[in-house]
Amino acid sequence: MAIVDTRIETADGPAAAAGGRLRRPTGRAPSEPKAYVGWLFIAPNLLGVLAFTFVPLISVVLLSFTRWNLVSGFGGIEFVGLDNFLAVFQDPTFWRSLVTTIVYAGVAVPLTLVVGLALALALNRDIPARGLLRAAFFVPYIVNIVAIGMTWQMLLDPEAGLVNQVLGVFGAENLPQWFASSNWALPALILVTIWSQAGYANLIYLSALQDAPTQLYEAARIDGAGRWASFRTITWPSLLPTTVFLLVTLFVGISQTFGMIALITNGGPGDSTTTLSFYMYQTSFQFYRFGYASAVGLVTFIGIFAIMLLMWRAQRGRALHD
């Protein structure tokens, strides 16, 4: 069937129709779609985005220049200029939370990618029960966060937890205290994060692997390239855009982890697992300093956005497809 370019001029004028639209002839008399119908369709979603994304975002920016405890109402908002930002940069807890966030995301994200990629490479091969295994590895990603927290709390209990019991059987001494130690709590949190996120990375990598250019593998095989050489010169470059996508989405997601920290460690012991997002929560909903929390949020947002841009720029021109 021929596809006909039926650029039409709508009642809103040529400019509105300039984008053009491809339509199949239907045999019915063509009706003239009005622009407002489209707006009506997207209105509910648009209102949701405006109300629950843009308004809060703008509110955070405005609040970051104020002192406000929420309880005093809008009348209690006091403009303080840049005071909150100056306080943020002088706040040792902010800097410690920043370091914790960087270590947490900086370790968890690459390891999640490595585990996800390894799983994807294994599950892309023709192995028995491949479908079942693919589903099994994805399950942790969709498990409720409360269930994850409770399960890992039990598994990593220093005395009765399965992990330490097993380590003990193998003769390990001075067993890690996991969430009951300020030295081990962050590594334990990273472990749980990798466990819960690797299934997602695995799924995305699997779909990318299935799009890999088979003719290149064929050519490489003819040229005598081994598995490692094929991986290094074909698989990895072809996966680079996917890797960057995962790197960015996982970094944004993991650096903002809140639920798991609130459930398992509550930011402790000490402040060893207090990340920036958890610090923001404490500052706003425990200390009721919403202006200051907004400043922390804004600085965090700018930081994450800058890192995201850097990651994006760093990969440009390096992918196989480029």
Add this chain to the structure above:
Amino acid sequence: MLPASGLSLSRRQFAGAMGAAAGTAAVAGCSSGSSKDMDTLQVWGGIPAESGPQAVIDRFQEEHPGTHVTYTRYVNDDRGNLTVNTALQGGVDIDVFFTYGVPNLTMRTNSGLAADVGDLVRATPELEAFLDTEDPKALIDGDEITALATTRIPQMVLFNEDLRERAGIELPTQWTVEEYLEVIRALADDGKYGTYVLPDIARIELGPNYRFTKDGNSNFSHPAFLKHFELAAELIRDGVLYPWSQALARQLEAYQQNNFIAQDFGLWTTAPYSLRFLTDQENYPHDFKVACAPVPTLDGNDWNTGEYGAFLQINSKSPKQDLAWEFCKFWLLESAQDVVKAGYISLLGDVGDDELLDGILGEGAEEFFDVDSFRRTLFEDQPRMHLDTELTAYTEITQKYQQQRDVCWLLERTPQKAIENVDSNAQALIDRFEED
């Protein structure tokens, strides 16, 4: 081209219009305006209605025909308090509310959410106790009174009688911290620990506002705080106190009763509201008897670590101020017999000690409790309680204290270093927020 008739809508247009209508309705739904019924009092509190409040309300309604009281229970945690705060601020119909914890109290009061009942208290002789500024039981600022404590929450030391007798310890009626330490060391034997956690030694010695010096600076350099950290760390190391690593890993802070009932430790410092677990044989079965001793004293200082609590406040925006005050007065003077079931000992009220004791210890008290020891400790001894009124950065300082306490009691940081950190953090917070 669309048909000329405005009534003929295509499916697309109809669906679009429905979507827009739904969106508009959803947004409109966010700002519901409730009409306020002048004969219905809205009361928000943290105790479940069936644990006493509903009985108080029923009696109030009987005495005030034509008046209706609706009780809304909120959970007294961060989320629950946020709900109350946003409801109060958002104009939800609340006339009377309970506030738990001094930081919430100050914030709500400073934000103008609580009405001044100073004149009303002064006009009511039965409420004279609330005018005492030496031993404050209300939030007083000059002539202004914005919150009234409803309960005494004294701390007490509970003994597992089986373990006490086995260790050959005499039930103390008065004792010092040194004697207390000897007792918990004696109880720590045969796989059992002495107790879960030490009573707050600094509080025993320093009483109200113990975190602040007289001029409002950090008081954590006072030796009492270091002593508390040091003693606890030493006792944890010696296996006398319950291991803090297990307490943290299993988040036991709110579930100490389970370990006491499981006889993991023989002595437990707690408050009367915990007795409801010990009277509940169905859910917390146990066959040992429990006796009660006072909180130990230190160098002649005898501040009980308990406090006045559950503050009644009237919403300053309530159009039913008179009715709200009637209800508050009724609660303060006539709720004792009803709320005691939840383990709350009313600050005022005409109910006798024996009746209160019966309410706290439940039916068959003689079988599971040394009733005389409870009477002596909770009523005859008249524990000396406190109310903190110096509140600069109260919540933040509490958090810093707990963080350092945790790493100290996990034996990862020395008590000296931990308390120095608390002191410097507290001073920094005081400097930063003293103008708030």
